[in-house]
Amino acid sequence: MSILFKNVDWIVTQNPEREIFRNKSVYVEDNKIVEIGNPKVEADHVIDGKGKILSPGLINCHTHSSMTLFRGYADDMELKTWLEEKIWPLEIKLKPEDCYFGSLLACFEMIRFGVTCFNDMYIHVDEIAKAVKESGLRCFLGEVIFDWNLEEKLPYSDKFIKKYLGDELITPLVNMHSPYSCSEETLLKLKKKSDNYNILMHIHVSETEKEVKDFQKDKGKTPVKYLDEIGILNDKLIAVHCNWLTNKDVDIFSQRNCSIVHCPTSNMKLANGRMPLLKWIFKKDIRVGLGTDGAASNNNLDMFEEMKNCSIANKFFQRDPTFIPAQKALDLATIEAAKVFGIGDKIGSIEEDKNADLILVDSRKPHLQPIHGKSTVISNLVYSCQGLDVDSMAVNGKILMKNREVLGIDDEEVFGNTEKIMKNFISV
Missing domain, CATH: 3.20.20.140 (Metal-dependent hydrolases)
Known part of the structure; x- marks a missing residue:
């Protein structure tokens, strides 16, 4: 499977130089990050990065x-x-x-x-x-x-x-x-x-x-x-x-x-x-x-x-x-x-040939604006961002959430069963 995170406003790499790229794309194939920049490829899944920040998971x-x-x-x-x-x-x-x-x-x-x-x-x-x-x-x-x-x-x-x-x-x-x-x-x-x-x-x-x-x-x-x-x-x-x-x-x-x-x-x-x-x-x-x-x-x-x-x-x-x-x-x-965990060579940063554990944050939120430059991106992620600002996610090159929809988990079943479990405990 391949994924293209296309035209991302900001890419926070967390690489050794802590580089932050502007208006670039990231191409993922199978479970690996293959290219960062302007890849001329077709992908099975294209995720629009406009107005968003791509970060390591x-x-x-x-x-x-x-x-x-x-x-x-x-x-x-x-x-x-x-x-x-x-x-x-x-x-x-x-x-x-x-x-x-x-x-x-x-x-x-x-x-x-x-x-x-x-x-x-x-x-x-x-x-x-x-x-x-x-x-x-x-x-x-x-x-x-x-x-x-x-x-x-x-x-x-x-x-x-x-x-x-x-x-x-x-x-x-x-x-x-x-x-x-x-x-x-x-x-x-x-x-x-x-x-x-x-x-x-x-x-x-x-x-x-x-x-x-x-x-x-x-x-x-x-x-x-x-x-x-x-x-x-x-x-x-x-x-x-x-x-x-x-x-x-x-x-x-x-x-x-x-x-x-x-x-x-x-x-x-x-x-x-x-x-x-x-x-x-x-x-x-x-x-x-x-x-x-x-x-x-x-x-x-x-x-x-x-x-x-x-x-x-x-x-x-x-x-x-x-x-x-x-x-x-x-x-x-x-x-x-x-x-x-001894896996800094595999995850934790956006670098070519690393595993694709990636998140896309929607920066078009009032509490994440304005963005004055690269330093503001980091400050906003740490001091202003909330978990529910995350728009999409991939782990090991597999999409687990897209456009805030979690794939593969039936939330209503989970909510119903956890509520039932605790009601049984508390009533005992």
Whole structure:
């Protein structure tokens, strides 16, 4: 299949030079970007780019897709109470089919919002993978492991990994919930799984002040120091949240070549106390991406909102209006995010021979006008754009949305089933 994004007003390449092209076209054949410029070709699908901005698809580096089911269910609560009294009791009741519909709703939402790739940590991942396949999105996915479900879920996880190793769109990874919910024995078993299959690890780390203080009280060290001492940290580890890292923790992550995911909106909503030490993290050249977290604590999966919140919240936290400018925020949701997953050579920018994960944003909106020049394009994408401004999307060269119509997902079926699932839960 071939696609021609024709006569696009602005093409935000995110290539190493961060070039922005004016009034050019992009030709896609099969799953690859073949030509950027003025291709003289015929294509199976021609998408008009007049009045639009073509950008690499956004990458959501951390979410729990099926938690769309819990959107708005338990808001304005402390994290510990929220998890232990509201979320975990419901999650125990989730059936595989529930996770399928919850994830399909998330996929529908992310397509509407211009997210072409996401990293997911949840349960019943075979059903989530089924939803992802139907949606056409790119996904990193693995069953989340705790101490209490290790015996059952470790062999399940093994089968899932074997099933999807080498898949074009779904990449299996090892999901460790956290250092406080996984013992040393559990963590080491999961690290061995990562080593055996040469796949990434994904874990919540130092999300709250209480977590870090409890660790220091019980073990005399921070969660990061603990993970390092037991041999978990390496270049395959993706650490999420990291709000309460010390400078020494950052140094350890740098030495071990780990990656970090920043979830500013969820962190602010749950009042986790502060932002990560991003100035020090950036200085140490640690890979960083952005994530929404789950819809139960955000409450949406809009990465445009996440970019804006990342920039303005950290400016406020650092008392520095120059910190995380719009270009840097866009980097964290595109090319830098791709590097977190080791696929910066495949997606995250618009370059010839890269995979065609692309979004087209309709700039003919009052909040996206006027455009004074190239710098305004980036500022508008980060500070003014909303997810629903995305007009069209392709993932791996396949059109998933055109003229704001999502292809391949029956939204009414999804809405009806998710509403029915939650009504049954709440009434129990």
